[in-house]
Amino acid sequence: MKRLATMKKSTRNNLFTYALVIAAFVVVQALRVGPGIGSMLEGQLIPICAYVTMALALNLVVGISGELSLGHAGFMSIGAFAGSAFAMALQDSVGLSPLRLALAMVFGALIAAVLGFLIGIPVLRLNGDYLAIVTLAFGEIIKSIATNVYLGMDGNGLHFSFLNDTMDLSDGGVELIRGPMGVMNSQRISTFIAGFVLVLAALTIIFNLVNSRTGRAIMAARDNRIAAESVGISVTKYKMIAFVTSAALAGAAGTLYGCSQTTFVATRFDFNTSILILVFVVLGGLGNMWGSVIAATALTILPEALRQFSELRMLVYAIVLILVMLATNNPTLRGFFTRLFRREREGADAGVRAVKGGGGHE
Amino acid sequence: MSNKRPETKLVPVPSVNKIPERDVDKSPILEAQHLGIDFGGLTAVNEFNMAIGRTEIAGLIGPNGAGKTTVFNLLTKVYQPTRGTILLDGMDTHNMNTVQVNRAGIARTFQNIRLFDNLSVEDNVKIGMHNAIHSGVLSSVLRLPSYWREEKIAHERALELLSIFDMQDLAGAKAGSLPYGAQRRLEIVRALGTNPSLLLLDEPAAGMNPSETAELMENIVKIRDTFQIAILLIEHDMSLVMGICEGICVLNFGQIIAKGTPTEIQNNPEVIKAYLGGGKEA
Numbered sequence: 001m002k003r004l005a006t007m008k009k010s011t012r013n014n015l016f017t018y019a020l021v022i023a024a025f026v027v028v029q030a031l032r033v034g035p036g037i038g039s040m041l042e043g044q045l046i047p048i049c050a051y052v053t054m055a056l057a058l059n060l061v062v063g064i065s066g067e068l069s070l071g072h073a074g075f076m077s078i079g080a081f082a083g084s085a086f087a088m089a090l091q092d093s094v095g096l097s098p099l100r101l102a103l104a105m106v107f108g109a110l111i112a113a114v115l116g117f118l119i120g121i122p123v124l125r126l127n128g129d130y131l132a133i134v135t136l137a138f139g140e141i142i143k144s145i146a147t148n149v150y151l152g153m154d155g156n157g158l159h160f161s162f163l164n165d166t167m168d169l170s171d172g173g174v175e176l177i178r179g180p181m182g183v184m185n186s187q188r189i190s191t192f193i194a195g196f197v198l199v200l201a202a203l204t205i206i207f208n209l210v211n212s213r214t215g216r217a218i219m220a221a222r223d224n225r226i227a228a229e230s231v232g233i234s235v236t237k238y239k240m241i242a243f244v245t246s247a248a249l250a251g252a253a254g255t256l257y258g259c260s261q262t263t264f265v266a267t268r269f270d271f272n273t274s275i276l277i278l279v280f281v282v283l284g285g286l287g288n289m290w291g292s293v294i295a296a297t298a299l300t301i302l303p304e305a306l307r308q309f310s311e312l313r314m315l316v317y318a319i320v321l322i323l324v325m326l327a328t329n330n331p332t333l334r335g336f337f338t339r340l341f342r343r344e345r346e347g348a349d350a351g352v353r354a355v356k357g358g359g360g361h362e
Numbered sequence: 363m364s365n366k367r368p369e370t371k372l373v374p375v376p377s378v379n380k381i382p383e384r385d386v387d388k389s390p391i392l393e394a395q396h397l398g399i400d401f402g403g404l405t406a407v408n409e410f411n412m413a414i415g416r417t418e419i420a421g422l423i424g425p426n427g428a429g430k431t432t433v434f435n436l437l438t439k440v441y442q443p444t445r446g447t448i449l450l451d452g453m454d455t456h457n458m459n460t461v462q463v464n465r466a467g468i469a470r471t472f473q474n475i476r477l478f479d480n481l482s483v484e485d486n487v488k489i490g491m492h493n494a495i496h497s498g499v500l501s502s503v504l505r506l507p508s509y510w511r512e513e514k515i516a517h518e519r520a521l522e523l524l525s526i527f528d529m530q531d532l533a534g535a536k537a538g539s540l541p542y543g544a545q546r547r548l549e550i551v552r553a554l555g556t557n558p559s560l561l562l563l564d565e566p567a568a569g570m571n572p573s574e575t576a577e578l579m580e581n582i583v584k585i586r587d588t589f590q591i592a593i594l595l596i597e598h599d600m601s602l603v604m605g606i607c608e609g610i611c612v613l614n615f616g617q618i619i620a621k622g623t624p625t626e627i628q629n630n631p632e633v634i635k636a637y638l639g640g641g642k643e644a
Contacts, residue, residue, distance in 0.1 A: 205503050212502030212509065213488070213495055213516070220478050220489045227476035230438060231556050232464035232493045241499060 014207045017290040021203065024297075025196045032192075040304050046260035048300045049195025050076075053253035055280035055292035056202045057246040062278070063287030064210055065242035066222030067124075068132040071139030072277050075112040075247045077269035079254025081146055083108030084183050085176040087259055089153055097189040101259055104189075105198070105252040112251025116244045124239045127225065131243075139274050146266035151177040182265030183258060190260035198256055199293075202249050206289060209245065218242045283324065389452060391416045391560050391592045392437070392468075397446035398616075399436055406432045407616040410446070414560065414609075419586055419593045421607035423600075423627075425636055429616040430596045431473055434562050438470050439463045451559065465493055469558035471549040473565050473596075479538030483529065483548060486537045487520040490555025494519075523551050526588075527581060542569050547578075554585065561585070563595040567602050575599055579606050604628065612636065 028045065031037045058072050087104035094100045115138075123134045150166075152159045154173025161167050165179065177183055209215050220228040221235040228235055258264060280299060284291025302320065306313045327333060390413040397410035407429045414420050422430050435441045437448060439460045448455045450466050458466065469490075478486050488495075497512040524530045527547040532540065537548060546566055553561055566582070567575045579602050586593055597603050603610060604624040612620040612627060614636040620627060627633055 208503045208505055209499065213492065213497050213512065214499050214502055216481070216485055216489050217492055219481060219485075220492075223478040223480060224476045226440065226460075227472065227478065228489070229460040230464060230470055230472075230476075231490045231552060232461050233489070234461050245499075 010211065013290070014211075017203060017207075017293065018200070020290055021196070021199055021293060028192070040307075041301070044301060044304055045192045046190050046195050047257060048297050049192065049199050050253045050257035050260070051277070051280065051300050052199050052293050052296040053195075053202045053256070054250055054277045055284065055296040056199070056206055056289060057249035057253065058277050059281045059284070059287065059289060059292045060206050060209075060242055060246045060249070062281050063285075064206075064215070064222070065218050065239050067239060067243065068129060069135040069243075069246070070132050070271070070274050070278070071135030071137070071142075072246075072250050073269040073271070073273035074135070074139035074142040075116065075250035076254035076257065076273070077139075077142050077146055077266060078112045078115060079105075079108035079251030080258030080264065080269065081149075081177060081183060081254075081266070082111040083251070083255025084258035085151055087189060087255075088174060088176050088187070089158070091187065097187075098191070098194065101189045101191075101194055101255075104259060105255045108255035108258075109248040109251040112254070113244050113248035116247025117240070120240045120243050124236050124243065136271070136274075139269075139271060143266050143270055146177075146182075146269075147180050149177050150175070150179050180265065182263060182268075183261075184263050188260055188262060190256050195256055198252060202253075203289065205245065205249070209242075214238065214241060279321070283321070283328075388416050390414055391451055392594075393447075393449040394433075394437070395447045395449070397433070397436055397443050397448065399432065399441055399444045405616055407436065407613075408445075410436075410613075410616075410618060412611055412618070412621075414592045414594055416559075416592055417586060417590050418608050419582065419595070419606050421603040421610040422594060422596045422613060423598070423603055423610060424613035428613040430613055431564060432616075433613070434470060434564055434596065437463075437562065438468055464556055464558075467557075467559035468562065469553035469556045469560075470562035471546070471553055471564055471566065473568070475542075475545050475549055477537040477545055477548060477552070479536070481537060482533065483524065483535050483537050483540065484517070484520050484533040486548060486552050487523055487555050488516050490552035491516055491519060492556075494555065494557055520555070523554055526554070526585065527551060543574050546570070547581075550585070554589065558591060560592045560594065563593060563597075565596055565598065567597055567599045572601075575602055578602070582606055 028037065032042070036042075054072060054076055057075075058069060061067050061069050061072075083104040086107040087100050090100050090103060094103065119134060119138055123131050148163050150159075150161045150164075152167040152169045152173055152175045154170045156170060159167040159169060159173075167173075167175070169175065175184070210219075217228070217233045217238040218241065220231070220233055221238050225235050254269075276299070277296075280296040281292055283299070284293070284295035299321075303313060303317055306316050309316050393413045394410050398408040399406050410433060412420075422433060424430055432441065436443050439455065439458055439462075450463070450468060453466065455463055455466065478489060481489070495512045495516045497509045500506070501509045501512075521530045521533060524533060527544075527550070529544065529547060529551070532544065537545065540548060546568070550561075550563065550566065563582070567578055570578060582593060582595070583606055585591070595603075595607070604627075607624060610620075610622060610624060610627045611618055612630070612633050619632045619636060620630045622630065
């Protein structure tokens with residue numbers, strides 16, 4: 001019974017997160033069917049899902065495996081470009097748009113995962129902040145490459161060129177990626193429901209991974225590298241699993257985002273975006289998934305909601321951010337919440353305390 | 363200096379002159395030959411020779427800074443030795459790293475406790491059992507039947523191991539919140555989870571009171587008897603060392619100055635000199 005009460009804490013947290021996401025989805029869907037939620041929010045729904053997934057993915061790296069990535073927008077970019085190009089290429093062969101979106105997401109995730117793996121090979125063998133430096137560079141490199149790629153498709157198959165548009169597409173050919181112009185995607189196949197499914201899938205993958213032999217090894221490598229190695233855990237391998245999983249989720253989120261826009265360019269996924277995602281994670285709490293969900297949602301809506309302040313918008317945004325950070329770290333407020341929650345946990349914790357006290361006197 | 367594997371010895375060479383009854387006719391589980399390491403110009407350990415019987419409890423003692431923990435770090439390959447050979451069950455560990463040495467059968471605890479503080483006691487033990495359970499990423503994410511089967515085995519085994527120290531009721535508590543003595547015991551349980559053939563304990567009784575130490579002594583013997591493994595321990599508490607060690611090795615300034623049974627060590631003039639300061643000839 002004591003074990004149940006304490007074991008439940010993480011399970012309870014997970015269930016709360018699922019409930020939060022499902023409840024938000026149900027409420028929003030009900031409002032959309034009924035009175036409507038306003039065009040501003042309506043347009044933000046899919047980006048919110050994409051950014052929530054990004055925050056969850058980054059939290060797996062930063063919170064669970066304890067490494068810092070400053071280039072997660074790079075993986076999102078890869079997912080967006082690869083995924084939407086893939087979706088456009090499949091336009092004729094796969095008619096059903098949800099299926100096409102799903103295939104595109106898998107493709108975007110796969111490409112992002114492969115690149116994540118390649119980055120991880122040299123970097124994750126090192127101990128320290130090297131991942132932050134390398135991912136920072138990676139994000140910039142991806143941005144430069146994506147700005148200069150031309151990809152097209154015609155009757156003869158795929159055409160690819162770099163720096164200059166030399167594709168020479170035959171009649172009826174489609175330009176998929178046009179260098180600095182980015183992707184011009186006439187078909188917007190992403191839906192809010194697809195975004196919701198992706199968020200749920202990300203949550204399931206992360207929770208199931210964390211609460212398993214693999215997840216325990218990842219956390220062991222984070223908490224104490226030397227101790228983890230002393231019990232036979234290959235630290236590099238498990239940091240890699242966390243990083244590649246995260247890159248794949250970021251790629252899928254990128255595809256969702258890319259397929260929701262009529263057009264987007266590579267500079268959309270720059271260093272600022274990477275930092276923004278990191279802010280979601282830090283604000284929501286390291287390793288705290290429901291925190292990431294709420295932070296990503298709130299901070300995606302906030303800039304839009306602040307449009308009335310026009311040029312003061314980013315100033316107000318920054319002030320709100322600072323106030324929230326101060327409030328969540330305020331000892332008085334924390335004490336208040338601890339007291340509030342303590343009452344319901346009292347029964348469970350008293351048992352553990354009694355046993356611990358007894359242990360000390362042995 | 364030689365790194366090539368010497369021929370198996372027919373006569374076991376335990377750490378003492380007297381072989382424990384159980385280990386007669388068996389080759390030693392661990393043999394360190396001419397082991398040494400230099401840090402820059404400083405020789406931290408030199409000419410370290412020791413063999414440990416398969417079910418022997420051996421002690422490694424010496425004044426502070428003698429190089430005892432360095433020997434542990436050499437055996438577990440936290441440091442790569444500059445000289446010498448380590449044979450684990452006759453197998454040369456020359457090219458192995460810490461992870462591989464653990465898989466080959468050496469588990470250890472740490473002088474300054476290294477638990478996974480934020481995780482539960484049970485998870486700490488399960489992390490120790492990492493290579494004893496086999497569910498992979500896919501079966502975990504998809505929650506396949508093999509995942510549930512492995513987790514159930516892991517859970518039961520973890521509680522069983524914790525029951526050695528009567529800690530099964532603490533399984534859900536956070537490791538970092540345990541009292542000091544319990545943290546030391548948990549480290550031993552975690553090490554046992556890796557299913558070792560040789561257990562290295564670095565000052566297991568540090569910070570314990572006499573009654574806790576007495577209980578720990580019983581438990582170390584119990585662990586040896588139950589799991590039939592060899593135990594090498596570093597300890598400053600002489601009641602523990604003299605009470606349970608069958609062979610003792612004394613280290614001073616990185617050199618072995620004496621080996622023998624507890625009685626021999628207690629009467630060895632070199633050892634008394636190292637511990638109490640120089641005699642007339644110093």
